[in-house]
Amino acid sequence: MPLNPGATSAPGRARDNKTGSWRVFKPEFSNEKCNKCGTCMLLCPEVCIDEDKDGYPVVDYDYCKGCGLCAEECPKDAIEMKKEEK
Ligand code: SF4
Ligand code: SF4
Structure with a gap:
């Protein structure tokens, strides 16, 4: 199927799904x-x-998916990504 240059996609954020389980x-x-x-x-x-x-x-x-972007970009190294304990 050809790409439609004017098409938009739904936002990446998934408020309907609790992405924290990922x-x-x-x-x-x-x-x-x-x-x-x-x-x-x-x-x-x-x-x-x-x-x-x-x-x-x-x-x-409930919604944090653990992508680590916040920790990556924090200018003060104030965020540490720790292995989730399930
Ligand atoms: S940026 Fe940080 S708080 Fe936001 S989803 Fe990623 S890890 Fe979670
Ligand atoms: S310094 Fe604080 S507010 Fe700024 S990115 Fe780091 S954790 Fe977030």
Whole structure:
């Protein structure tokens, strides 16, 4: 089938599915290292990082798929990907 140049696809985010069950690695955040820059919140493809009342990131693990992008892009090395314990 030819590609339709004007076609769009549905967003990658899967709010209807709890993508947390796919996860092998889980991000853990260190508030001691975090400078509250918000980069992780902006870049998370699942939009599952919010901020707490003090401005620190909090993850909704029901939707975090463990892709590691937040940890990769954090300028303060405040996020560590740890093997999920099931
Ligand atoms: S990217 Fe890193 S330093 Fe910035 S808010 Fe997230 S955890 Fe904190
Ligand atoms: S690992 Fe980080 S960027 Fe990836 S889905 Fe989870 S919170 Fe979002």
